[in-house]
Amino acid sequence: MTTMAFVVRDSATMTRRSLRHVLRYPVTLVVSVAVPVLLLLLFVGVFGALKASLGPGPHASYIDYVLPGIIVMTAGYGSSVTAQAVNRDSTEGIIGRFRTMAISPVSMLTGYVVSTLARTLVSAALVVAAAIGLGFRPTAGAGRWLAAAGVTILLVLALTWLAVSFGLAAKTAEGLTGFILIVQLLPFVSSAFVPPDQMSGSVRWFAANQPFSSVIDTLRGLLTGTPSGGTVLTAVAWCVGLSLAGSLWARALSRRDLNR
């Protein structure tokens, strides 16, 4: 077999390993669907009354407005699970074992990324299905749905590469707190629940310009309205940029001396 064939085979082995963890402990998957659905219920219940303040627009109901943000939060939660899994592998020593074996470090990283992508997309699909059951009425045709799936995949890749890097970099599980807070709380200060132009001062500026907002606005445009080309480009640029930065960082971390 060629080197490339071994990399593919080892990547598949590593992916199977991570997916087996998910199947063995399905509670991870249940929580990753249940938490976003609960948030959806909470926000639709609590803020649904604000619908009027959204002004005239294509949003027939608040759930249509809020679902894209919930998809992003599902991706954020999924990446925090990955950061913890990578950190556990790193601190428990199995990564040290992999590194003394004739395996390309890329295979190990690919295993984490592909399994996270699969797990998070399943969660996101289940969350969307639950939302449709709760009254979400997308107007998107097949093409728009595919585009929305594509943007979600880009977002998951960006968050996953960062999660893998933070997981490798942190010496203890406590060291991940910052990353987990960022991916789980940052979507709250975005266009997820309230349009940023109804916020004030620096919060408005931040909410309008942070990466999650461009992704949320893109998904919202694709699923229930008309996407704006500029927003789509901004979202794609953020995702590709963060993926690139995260993957380079992860690569560097996977090659540095152990225990450093």
Place this chain on the structure above:
Amino acid sequence: MTSAIVASGLRKSFGGKVVLDGVDLEVAAGTTFSLLGPNGAGKTTTVQVMSTLVRADAGEVRVAGHDVATDPAAVRAAIGVTGQFSAVDNLLTGEENLLLMADLHHLSRAEGRRRATGLLDRFDLAEAAAKSVATYSGGMRRRLDLAMTLIGEPRIIFLDEPTTGLDPRSRRMMWQTIRELVGGGVTIFLTTQHTPDLDDVFFALTGRPAAATTPEMENAR
């Protein structure tokens, strides 16, 4: 006799603290080499440098004829490493851990199963094979860890404090296994805090940074 491991002038410091200060050693193929020393003497660091996990600041190490600094992939293909703390996947079963290693060694499914079953029997883990490793005792994890190292049938094996924390029965089993492996032509490089009960070459790292030549090393030769 050919050398399995040759180190010369090995130096390593961590954040200004010198851990290895010019270690020279040579291990003949098919023998056991015990590296003796107290905690903090640099035993684990030595193993980590030789097994490509940590880069040395200076000096040369050749394992199975390959330079660890310039050709780590070739070194990795020749070695097996069991560290001081069990490097096992706690979320999988014992058998799944072994099959994972078999897959990463690119064994066929049938061959992987055959070796996994043999190792589970050999290390008294057959009964617990289908149980999650999270439920294993400390001794069982150490035995599984060694089995995972052996599944690739490496010719050179590094064992970092293989008997620390083991009960007498498990310890006897470990020495028995080491003897069998050496009998089969495998080279064993192990670290220990106690005088080994094997009558092979040993080299002592003192509490101070390891010196190029120690009286113990001279005695051993």
